[in-house]
Each structure stands twice: as structure tokens, then as C-alpha cells.
Amino acid sequence: MSRSADEIGRTERGPRPLPPLGEQRAATGLSSVDKVLDNGLRVIAVHQPTVPMIELRLRVPFAGDDPMHAARAEVLAATILTGTDKRDRIAFDTDLALVGGELSAVVDPELLSIGGNALASGFDTLLDVLADALTGATYPDDEVEGERGRLIERITVARSQPSVIARQALQKHRYGDHPFTREMPEASDVAVVEAADVRALHTACVLPRGSVLVLVGDVEPARAIAAVAGALGGWQSDKSASVLPPLPEITPQDLLLVDRPGAVQSQFRLSAQAISRTDPRYPALQLANLAFGGFFSSRLVENIREDKGYTYSARSSLEFTPDGATLLVDTDTASAVTAGALLEIRYELGRMAMVPPTESEVDTVRQYAIGSLLTSTSSQGGLASQIAALAILGLGVDWLTQHPDRLKAVTVEQVAEAALEFFAPTRFTGVIVGDAAKLTALRALGGVTLQ
Amino acid sequence: MTVSELHRYTLSNGLRVVLAPDSTSPVVGVSVHYDVGFRSEPEGRTGFAHLFEHLMFQGSESLEKLAHFRHIQSSGGTFNGSTHPDYTDYFEVLPSAALERALFLEADRMRAPKLTEENLRNQIDVVKEEIRLNVLNRPYGGFPWILLPPVLFQTFPNAHNGYGGFEDLEQATVADCAAFFDTYYAPSNAVLTVAGDFTVEGAQELIEKHFGDVPARPRPERPSFAEPPPAGEIRSDHEDRLAPLPAVALGYRIPDPIDELDAYINYLVLAGVLADGDGSRLQQRLVYGDQLVTDVGAGCGLFGPFEARDPDTFTITAMYSPEVDVDTILTAIDEEIDKLASTPPDAEELAKVTARWAATLHKEHDRLVSRTLALGAFELLYGDPALVYSLPERISAITPDAVSAAAKSLRSDSRAVLTISPAPGAAE
Numbered sequence: 059m060s061r062s063a064d065e066i067g068r069t070e071r072g073p074r075p076l077p078p079l080g081e082q083r084a085a086t087g088l089s090s091v092d093k094v095l096d097n098g099l100r101v102i103a104v105h106q107p108t109v110p111m112i113e114l115r116l117r118v119p120f121a122g123d124d125p126m127h128a129a130r131a132e133v134l135a136a137t138i139l140t141g142t143d144k145r146d147r148i149a150f151d152t153d154l155a156l157v158g159g160e161l162s163a164v165v166d167p168e169l170l171s172i173g174g175n176a177l178a179s180g181f182d183t184l185l186d187v188l189a190d191a192l193t194g195a196t197y198p199d200d201e202v203e204g205e206r207g208r209l210i211e212r213i214t215v216a217r218s219q220p221s222v223i224a225r226q227a228l229q230k231h232r233y234g235d236h237p238f239t240r241e242m243p244e245a246s247d248v249a250v251v252e253a254a255d256v257r258a259l260h261t262a263c264v265l266p267r268g269s270v271l272v273l274v275g276d277v278e279p280a281r282a283i284a285a286v287a288g289a290l291g292g293w294q295s296d297k298s299a300s301v302l303p304p305l306p307e308i309t310p311q312d313l314l315l316v317d318r319p320g321a322v323q324s325q326f327r328l329s330a331q332a333i334s335r336t337d338p339r340y341p342a343l344q345l346a347n348l349a350f351g352g353f354f355s356s357r358l359v360e361n362i363r364e365d366k367g368y369t370y371s372a373r374s375s376l377e378f379t380p381d382g383a384t385l386l387v388d389t390d391t392a393s394a395v396t397a398g399a400l401l402e403i404r405y406e407l408g409r410m411a412m413v414p415p416t417e418s419e420v421d422t423v424r425q426y427a428i429g430s431l432l433t434s435t436s437s438q439g440g441l442a443s444q445i446a447a448l449a450i451l452g453l454g455v456d457w458l459t460q461h462p463d464r465l466k467a468v469t470v471e472q473v474a475e476a477a478l479e480f481f482a483p484t485r486f487t488g489v490i491v492g493d494a495a496k497l498t499a500l501r502a503l504g505g506v507t508l509q
Numbered sequence: 510m511t512v513s514e515l516h517r518y519t520l521s522n523g524l525r526v527v528l529a530p531d532s533t534s535p536v537v538g539v540s541v542h543y544d545v546g547f548r549s550e551p552e553g554r555t556g557f558a559h560l561f562e563h564l565m566f567q568g569s570e571s572l573e574k575l576a577h578f579r580h581i582q583s584s585g586g587t588f589n590g591s592t593h594p595d596y597t598d599y600f601e602v603l604p605s606a607a608l609e610r611a612l613f614l615e616a617d618r619m620r621a622p623k624l625t626e627e628n629l630r631n632q633i634d635v636v637k638e639e640i641r642l643n644v645l646n647r648p649y650g651g652f653p654w655i656l657l658p659p660v661l662f663q664t665f666p667n668a669h670n671g672y673g674g675f676e677d678l679e680q681a682t683v684a685d686c687a688a689f690f691d692t693y694y695a696p697s698n699a700v701l702t703v704a705g706d707f708t709v710e711g712a713q714e715l716i717e718k719h720f721g722d723v724p725a726r727p728r729p730e731r732p733s734f735a736e737p738p739p740a741g742e743i744r745s746d747h748e749d750r751l752a753p754l755p756a757v758a759l760g761y762r763i764p765d766p767i768d769e770l771d772a773y774i775n776y777l778v779l780a781g782v783l784a785d786g787d788g789s790r791l792q793q794r795l796v797y798g799d800q801l802v803t804d805v806g807a808g809c810g811l812f813g814p815f816e817a818r819d820p821d822t823f824t825i826t827a828m829y830s831p832e833v834d835v836d837t838i839l840t841a842i843d844e845e846i847d848k849l850a851s852t853p854p855d856a857e858e859l860a861k862v863t864a865r866w867a868a869t870l871h872k873e874h875d876r877l878v879s880r881t882l883a884l885g886a887f888e889l890l891y892g893d894p895a896l897v898y899s900l901p902e903r904i905s906a907i908t909p910d911a912v913s914a915a916a917k918s919l920r921s922d923s924r925a926v927l928t929i930s931p932a933p934g935a936a937e
Contacts, residue, residue, distance in 0.1 A: 060687075060691065062684075062687055063623075063624040063625070063683045063684070063686060063687040066622065066687055066690055067621050067623040067624060068570055069621050071722075072570070073571040074570075074571045076571070077610055077613050079607055080606040080607075080608065080609060081606060082604050082605065083535040083606075084535065085535055108533050108534075109875040111868060111872060111875070140787075147787050147788075148787060148788040151789075152788050152857070152861060155785075155788070155861035155862075155864060156860060156861055156864055158864035158866075158867050158868030158871075159865075159868065160865070160868075176868065177864065177868055204797060208803050211830060212803060212804075214754065215648065215752075215828065217753075218751055220647055320750070321646060323638070323641045323646040354578045355575065355578045355579045355582045360575060364574070364635075365631070366634075367630075367632070367633075367634025367635050370636075370638040370639035370642050371642070390638070390641075392641060422582060422583035425582075425584060425585045426582045426583065426586075428604075429584065429586055429604045429607075430586075430587055432534070432535070432536055432585065433585075433586070433602050433603070433604075436533075436534035436536050437875045438875055439872060440876070
């Protein structure tokens with residue numbers, strides 16, 4: 059049996075019609091409690107007993123403008139779970155492991171995030187371990203010293219990743235030396251962080267007031283809240299956690315070409331000012347963004363990947379900060395097609411403004427936005443992360459459950475307005491990181507400055 | 510855990526079907542696993558199984574190019590596919606109203622994919638960009654999944670690069686695609702899995718409607734990829750001009766994951782005892798005690814456990830400072846393995862591993878996409894999707910002596926040692 063590709067691609071019966079969609083059953087409502095405790099900590103507990111697990115997300119606003127803040131914060135995150143009067147590093151791991159649990163801490167210019175999960179039967183242990191770290195972390199000298207050394211090596215490795223190089227270049231190009239750009243500290247700063255600095259930072263900044271704890275899983279919300287109030291009662295301060303100050307508006311300007319000699323691929327990272335989730339124009343912008351590059355069946359992906367073969371992945375997305383949001387357009391392309399990709403990206407941005415998404419495009423992205431929200435929140439971990447991201451912006455579970463209706467109400471005209479207002483190519487700035495010697499064709503297109 | 514009641518049956522064309530109804534959320538997962546992965550691709554065509562996976566998204570008799578993606582996404586769904594050593598999977602997760610659409614789309618490309626020159630050339634370009642992104646333009650690209658197999662294995666199927674060389678990819682032809690499809694993408698060589706919110710009767714009816722008339726073709730003979738374990742310690746060094754720090758990967762052969770499942774699980778538990786969590790043996794010794802390495806990990810399978818047939822690999826990987834001699838690290842690892850070989854781990858060490866695995870499997874079950882894929886892969890590899898639900902019990906039944914015996918078999922005179930060396934002065 060050896061058929062040709064032509065023979066394989068057709069049957070006697072011929073093409074068949076696409077079946078219609080069936081009747082969609084609505085998701086069952088979420089049972090949740092959203093409460094601010096006496097110490098100022100907001101706790102959101104959601105009952106989702108799909109598996110006997112509990113997911114935990116703590117978000118502590120953790121901004122700082124001291125030039126050493128990022129380095130100290132990074133060492134704090136690396137050592138907050140390594141020592142208290144009750145537990146050393148091994149005891150932390152053992153207590154969590156015995157209830158199938160894990161906890162980890164990461165920090166960025168905006169937040170200290172402690173997240174993890176455990177078997178629901180180990181919920182009290184998980185909270186006890188968390189409370190111990192929040193109220194009793196001692197930052198032992200040897201742990202701080204050890205983590206400092208490992209952090210320096212990890213930072214060196216991270217800074218060799220093209221995606222990190224590109225992100226840093228974008229942050230600097232759009233925000234100068236604003237604290238928001240210090241996503242990864244300098245190794246030389248980390249090297250001089252002392253345990254006493256980290257302890258002082260903990261006292262000053264690891265604070266309940268203004269922070270949010272999200273719990274999702276197989277625990278009744280009322281019991282979850284009571285357990286948190288009991289376990290974290292000793293976490294107290296009159297001061298509030300430190301919120302990132304508003305960012306400056308993004309100034310449209312030339313793309314900056316950052317030379318990376320020997321690179322075989324170029325990273326595009328473009329950005330423009332956007333609006334927060336609470337802005338009435340937000341649902342229309344969300345749909346416009348999907349149509350541009352927010353999912354696979356978008357204009358950008360269909361053009362530069364499926365038509366031109368310039369890239370494996372291209373996407374546009376919204377990045378939220380406490381007071382606003384920005385649009386990001388990311389892709390990576392071989393050096394030889396970098397100029398061609400820039401031409402197409404600019405073309406698609408211009409087309410968004412001039413030839414806005416059609417009714418059929420808007421229907422597609424609307425269904426996608428509603429459906430993918432349903433699937434991404436159907437797991438405990440997915441729901442916990444979504445709620446935590448909203449909660450830190452002051453929103454709650456209601457915002458999530460009402461969002462499908464907001465998306466349904468958006469008109470094609472509103473999407474067109476958002477497309478023109480936010481995607482016009484003249485609103486963008488950004489960087490291209492690549493081997494400048496191989497990218498001379500960019501000069502012919504203009505609007506790109508070599509660093 | 511809400512264990513779905515499983516329904517298994519086979520259509521007249523040989524397509525195996527697994528149904529796992531669960532009405533917790535109004536969403537469904539659909540997957541098709543084909544019993545061919547990159548171990549089956551011919552010499553001179555490295556990367557072909559993965560390239561072909563890309564082509565399966567490029568249209569079929571009823572679907573123009575791009576239509577597959579648009580129909581899934583406009584139904585509110587998400588999709589992907591992935592190529593593994595022994596199988597290739599395709600999947601979508603959607604609101605349950607779109608179940609019939611997903612079945613229609615999978616059936617259409619199983620029946621009559623459009624394999625065209627234009628789409629082939631376009632996807633060769635896309636795959637080359639994928640390889641530049643994930644391998645060529647980044648430090649530690651392909652470490653260890655591409656770089657370790659040629660050190661541990663001798664034969665082409667086990668040793669070669671599953672992403673493929675550019676020269677091989679560029680030579681792929683439409684005729685190659687047609688032959689590959691006819692040989693390996695027969696319904697009798699595939700498993701269809703549906704999990705989530707649906708009724709068994711309704712799904713059975715829709716499956717018969719859409720897949721029932723996919724013509725039967727013979728199921729290809731599955732070759733053995735068996736080869737002897739290495740006769741010594743085989744070392745190899747790879748210079749990585751982008752890497753700032755050296756790294757090492759050890760590869761060992763382990764029991765047949767299919768025919769000797771419990772023996773294989775011993776190694777899964779051993780990996781946990783060695784490297785899962787700050788209290789594990791190698792973390793304590795290498796990271797916090799001797800402070801020789803920045804990170805260390807251990808595990809079964811180059812992409813995780815339970816996703817390949819024999820021969821499978823046990824790996825230990827670490828990243829370390831340039832001042833440290835790799836032999837110092839190897840000696841420390843061997844000493845820790847010897848300790849476990851001579852003195853079995855204590856009960857608490859195993860309890861930690863068992864509880865963490867139970868939690869991991871719960872989390873996997875809670876994500877519909879991973880649940881659907883696990884059921885399909887276990888049907889394909891083991892002929893028993895319910896095995897997924899028995900794993901926590903099997904893992905907790907492993908004894909300290911069995912872990913000790915597994916440690917004893919990790920011999921330094923039969924393993925691969927791959928080192929990554931930063932090129933002098935290359936990194937910033």
C-alpha cells in the first residue's frame with residue numbers, strides 16, 4: 059500500500075461540514091469568603107474540592123527604592139524558608155514533604171510571592187510552616203552566605219539567556235532606572251548583602267496589612283479563614299506593605315537595537331501604554347489584543363509564523379501593575395528574516411488601527427476569552443493564581459465570575475476603537491536584541507537605533 | 510480523588526477509545542496518541558516525527574490551512590501536540606459544548622490530512638525557528654535530552670537527536686510524509702481519549718459517527734529498540750559557547766518501564782530520596798554540605814517518567830562552579846549512592862517521597878489536559894489507563910530494601926557522563 063499525498067488527502071465522500079456547538083452547561087458557582095483579618099491581611103478562600111489538595115498563594119507588596127533593595131529582597135526570598143527558632147532548612151522540607159506539600163518564595167520589583175500546596179489533610183501544617191516563616195524567620199548567617207553564593211551563579215546563568223537579556227533591555231529602554239526595572243539584581247550587589255540587612259528588610263517589609271492570601275481547594279472557606287486567623291494571628295504590624303508607585307507613561311520612540319554578537323536569532327520586545335482591568339475600555343482592549351497576537355489564530359501568528367515561517371512563537375499580551383498596564387509584543391526570529399519580521403509586525407499594528415477586527419474575528423476572540431477562562435480556572439492551581447493576580451489589583455472572585463458577561467457585552471465598534479487607540483504603530487517603543495552585523499537590513503526600514 | 514469510571518473499547522477499524530466522564534466542570538479534554546515517536550524515524554530523517562506532528566495541524570480534507578486552530582479557538586478551546594520518543598500526542602481542551610467539534614477535527618486529520626509542499630516548506634522553517642529558540646540560541650540548549658542519549662546509547666533510534674539536524678529537515682519530502690502517515694497513523698495504531706463533562710452514550714455515538722468510517726489499515730510492527738547497557742563509563746564533553754557555568758549529566762539504564770513496572774518505580778522513589786527537596790541526600794551533600802553545585806536533580810525518563818518504553822534513562826544533572834573538578838562531584842554522588850546501597854533509607858524518607866508523589870498525581874489529575882494525556886498514554890503504553898489511579902498505592906508499597914537495591918544497580922562502570930564546558934571567554 060503506497061498512496062500519494064494527494065490520494066491521502068481526499069475521500070470518496072468529500073469534505074464534511076463542521077458540526078455545530080452543543081448546549082453549554084454553566085459552571086457551578088464558586089463558594090468563597092473574602093475577608094480582611096484584624097492584622098490587615100486580606101484572605102480569600104474558595105471551595106473547589108476537585109482533588110483533596112489545597113493551593114496557597116500569598117502576595118506581599120514589596121516595592122523599594124533603595125538601590126540595594128533588589129539584592130536584599132532576592133536573598134530574603136532565597137532564605138525565608140531556611141530557618142526559624144523552631145525549624146532549620148531540613149525541618150521545613152520534612153514537615154512539608156510529609157503532608158505532600160511544597161512552598162517557595164520569589165520576589166520581583168512589585169511583590170514578594172510565597173506559593174505552594176499540600177494534601178488537604180495537611181492544611182494546618184502548611185499554615186503552621188508559613189506562619190513560622192512570616193513571624194520567625196531568623197536568616198541564619200550560614201544560610202544567607204550559602205544562598206548568596208548560589209544566587210550569584212544563578213544570576214550569571216540567567217543573564218546568559220536571550221529572553222532575560224531582551225527583557226532587561228526593554229525595561230531599561232522604556233523605564234530608565236525606575237525601581238520597576240530591577241527584576242534581577244546585580245551579582246556585585248548580592249555579594250555584599252549581609253544577614254542583618256535581610257533581617258531588617260523582613261521587619262520593615264514582610265507585612266500583613268495590604269497583603270493577600272488566597273486559598274483554593276478541598277477546605278470549607280469558613281474553616282480556612284478561621285485557620286488562617288489562628289495561625290497568622292501573630293503576624294502583626296501597624297504599617298502597610300509597600301506598593302509600587304505608579305509607573306511613568308511609556309514614551310513612543312525608536313526601537314533600540316542591542317548587539318549580541320554571534321546570535322543566530324533576534325528577540326523582538328515591543329511595548330506601548332495600555333489601561334488597567336477596571337477601565338471600562340478594558341474588555342474591548344482584551345479582545346483587540348487577542349485578535350492582534352494574543353492567541354494562535356491571531357493576525358500576527360497567522361502572518362509571521364503560518365504564512366512566512368519567520369518564527370516559532372509570536373504573541374502579544376497585557377502586563378498589569380498596580381496602577382496601569384502595558385501592551386507587550388514578543389517574538390524571536392532568525393537573523394536573516396529579522397528585518398522582514400519587523401516590516402510585518404509594523405504592518406499588522408497599522409492594520410489593527412486601519413482595518414479593525416471584523417465581526418467574525420471578534421466572535422472568535424470572544425468565545426476564546428470566555429472558554430479559556432473556564433478551562434484555566436477549572437483546576438485549583440489555575441484558579442488560585444488567577445485570583446491572586448486579581449486580588450493584588452484590589453479585585454476579587456466576583457470580578458472573575460462576572461467577566462464573561464463583560465466580554466459578551468463588547469461590541470465590534472468598541473473593539474475597533476480599542477484597536478485604533480492602543481495598537482497604532484506610533485504608540486510603540488521597544489528593543490531588538492541580535493547580531494547587529496547580520497541585521498544591517500534594519501537600516502533600510504528605519505525607526506531602529508543601534509545602541 | 511474523584512476517580513472517573515473508565516470505559517474502554519475498540520472501534521471496528523482498530524481505534525482504541527478511553528472515556529473518563531467527570532461532570533465537575535463543564536469542560537472536556539480530547540486527545541489522540543499515535544504509536545510512533547522519534548525513535549522510529551529513519552536515518553537521514555532526524556526530526557521527522559516532530560516535523561510531521563507540525564504538518565498534522567496544517568489542514569485536512571474538510572479543513573483549510575489555519576481552520577483547525579480557528580475552529581478550536583473560536584469554540585473557546587486550547588490545543589497542542591507533542592512528540593515523544595515512543596509516541597506523538599494531539600490534544601484539545603474545550604467547553605463541553607464543543608466536544609463534537611473536537612472529535613470531528615481529530616477524525617478529519619486521521620482520515621485525510623492535506624500534506625502539501627507549501628505547508629511542508631513553511632513548517633520546516635517554523636521548526637528550524639523552534640530549534641534556534643530552544644537549542645541553538647540559548648545556553649544549555651538540549652541539555653540533557655539531546656546531548657545525553659548519544660553518550661549512553663549506541664544505536665540510531667536511541668542515540669539520535671529527536672529535534673533533527675537542519676540538513677535532514679530540509680531534505681524531507683511530501684512523499685516521505687505520505688509514507689509516514691500511511692505506515693504509522695493508522696487508526697489501529699492510535700488511542701482516542703475523552704475526559705471530562707459528557708455522557709458515555711452521547712460520546713460513543715459521536716465517536717462512531719466521526720471515526721467509524723476512517724478506513725482500517727494494518728497496525729505496523731513495533732520494533733524492539735533494546736540494546737545492551739554501556740560496558741564502561743562513557744564520557745563526553747560538549748562545548749557550549751553561551752553557557753557561563755559547567756554542567757554535568759549522568760545517564761544510567763533502568764528496568765523496562767512496561768514489563769517491570771514495579772522495578773521501574775523503585776527508581777522513581779530513589780530519585781525522590783536522592784534529589785527531591787532540601788532534605789534529600791544529594792541536595793544536602795552537594796548543594797548545602799560540600800557546596801559543590803548550584804543545583805542538582807534526579808529523575809526517570811528524559812521528559813519525565815511513564816512516557817517511554819524500554820530502554821529508558823535515569824538521569825542525575827547538576828550545574829557547578831568552574832573551580833570545581835567534575836570528578837569531585839562524581840565521587841560525592843557515588844558515595845551517596847553507595848550509602849543508600851549499603852544502608853536502606855529510613856521509613857520517614859520514603860514517607861516524604863510517597864506523600865509528595867500522591868500530591869503530584871492529584872494535581873495532575875486536577876488539570877484536565879494532563880489527566881486526558883495520562884489516560885491516553887497509559888492506554889497506549891500499558892494497555893491499562895486505570896494504572897494511573899493505582900500509582901500512588903504502588904509508589905507507597907515500595908520498600909526501603911527495594912530502593913537500596915535500585916541504588917546498588919547505579920554503577921559507575923556502566924553509565925554515561927556528559928559534561929558541558931563553557932567555551933573560554935565566550936560568556937559575558
